[in-house]
Amino acid sequence: MIFPCILSGGIGSRLWPLSRKDRPKQFLPLFGGESLFQKTAKRVNHSGFSAPIVIGSNDHRFLIGEQLSELGITANSILLEPMGRNTAPPALMAALIAEESDPDALVLLLPSDHLIRKEEVFLEAVRGAEQAARDGAIVTFGIKPSEPNTGYGYIKVVPGEEPVRRVDTFVEKPDLARAESFLKDGGYFWNAGIFLYSAKTMIEAFKTHQPALYEGLLAVMETRHSDLDFTRLDADLFGKLENISIDYAVMEKAENVACAPVAPEWDDLGSWSAIWTVLDKDEDGNSSLGDSRFLGSRNCLAYADQGLVSVIGLEDVMVIATSDSVLVAHKDKAQDVKHVVDQLKSEGRDEVDRHPRAYKPWGY
Known part of the structure; x- marks a missing residue:
């Protein structure tokens, strides 16, 4: 067995x-x-x-x-x-x-x-x-x-x-x-x-x-x-x-x-650039999770936890928006997000520990 x-x-x-x-x-x-x-x-x-x-x-x-x-x-x-x-x-x-x-x-x-x-x-x-x-x-x-x-x-x-x-x-x-x-x-x-x-x-x-x-x-x-x-x-x-x-x-x-x-x-979905790799893409290589729009942008990723994210005139950029935090980064710097987290930890910020919305099996 x-x-x-x-x-x-x-x-x-x-x-x-x-x-x-x-x-x-x-x-x-x-x-x-x-x-x-x-x-x-x-x-x-x-x-x-x-x-x-x-x-x-x-x-x-x-x-x-x-x-x-x-x-x-x-x-x-x-x-x-x-x-x-x-x-x-x-x-x-x-x-x-x-x-x-x-x-x-x-x-x-x-x-x-x-x-x-x-x-x-x-x-x-x-x-x-x-x-x-x-x-x-x-x-x-x-x-x-x-x-x-x-x-x-x-x-x-x-x-x-x-x-x-x-x-x-x-x-x-x-x-x-x-x-x-x-x-x-x-x-x-x-x-x-x-x-x-x-x-x-x-x-x-x-x-x-x-x-x-x-x-x-x-x-x-x-x-x-x-x-x-x-x-x-x-x-x-x-x-x-x-x-x-x-x-x-x-x-x-x-x-x-x-x-x-x-x-x-x-x-190994350890970064936002890896998430972009596995998602479906439009004809310009853009991927989204949640409500988002792209204009004149290529190979970008947008995530909207609530509301709408619009990405205009950018290339190889990730925009991740939750109700209490927004991350904007070049895909080549995806591994560096952890350094922001380390800095926030040193400042005692709750944004690294607590999710803004509690989850239950029936939804948020």
Whole structure:
């Protein structure tokens, strides 16, 4: 059995002012009335998968419960992190939970903020990687790059045509020249942060490469206790865990790492420029969410939470308007939105934490 584990933490600061601490991007119903979290849960709501393990923030517990309920999906468990500790602790916690139910369990670790348009292609890749995971590999899914994107890390794989190939090396986010060379080489793939592994394999990997974190997490998991539909952890013990990604903690150290290349029309919607990429466009390349108008403008994005946004005589510009904040930025500067959020945080502004309109399952 494959146990999907959906990681639903994070606040999506680069999608401010729409994404905020109390309602981050993965829970926003931007795509056909569904959120990215819901699309992720539906993606693995198939035979061969167990009910999902969801690991998320205590701040979002009711959002998680409500959005799963809207889909008619009951979670295996909803584990609430007292604070964020990156992706390494959840990778091990999911393995420990899955092994309790099935000693031979596989875990599919999934971020909740990805858009996959060809879901069957992705599921075929998962099925194709299943045996490699059962044989002891930690499989990461590499996305075939469609452009020399500098916002993603890359995975270099050994040459071949097999559905799962050995990883040569992991590469940090490159500059444009290097990204262009990766695209020409053909042996590099975007690191999607999606992993398939056996619970036993990941537990052994932590014992070998992160023994202190392993022991710390065992102690944390001993403190689990139920609270309605949720599982809580001791905040003091959890706060002492190292804040580290699964890439740094295990993937870059282990020798049993493999990659399954796949082209499922995947997008990590981490910025407004990425949102523009996946939306329908008019004949001038403009995209909109909400009520907007374009005049003499090209390749722009407009979002109107309330009222109307008009964009005149601009190119490659994003205009995002909520009831209490407006963002205007060039698409090339989409990654810098987080710096505005950091500045607002330092000033103690509520606009980074509180959404101007409370959301309930029946609407705003």
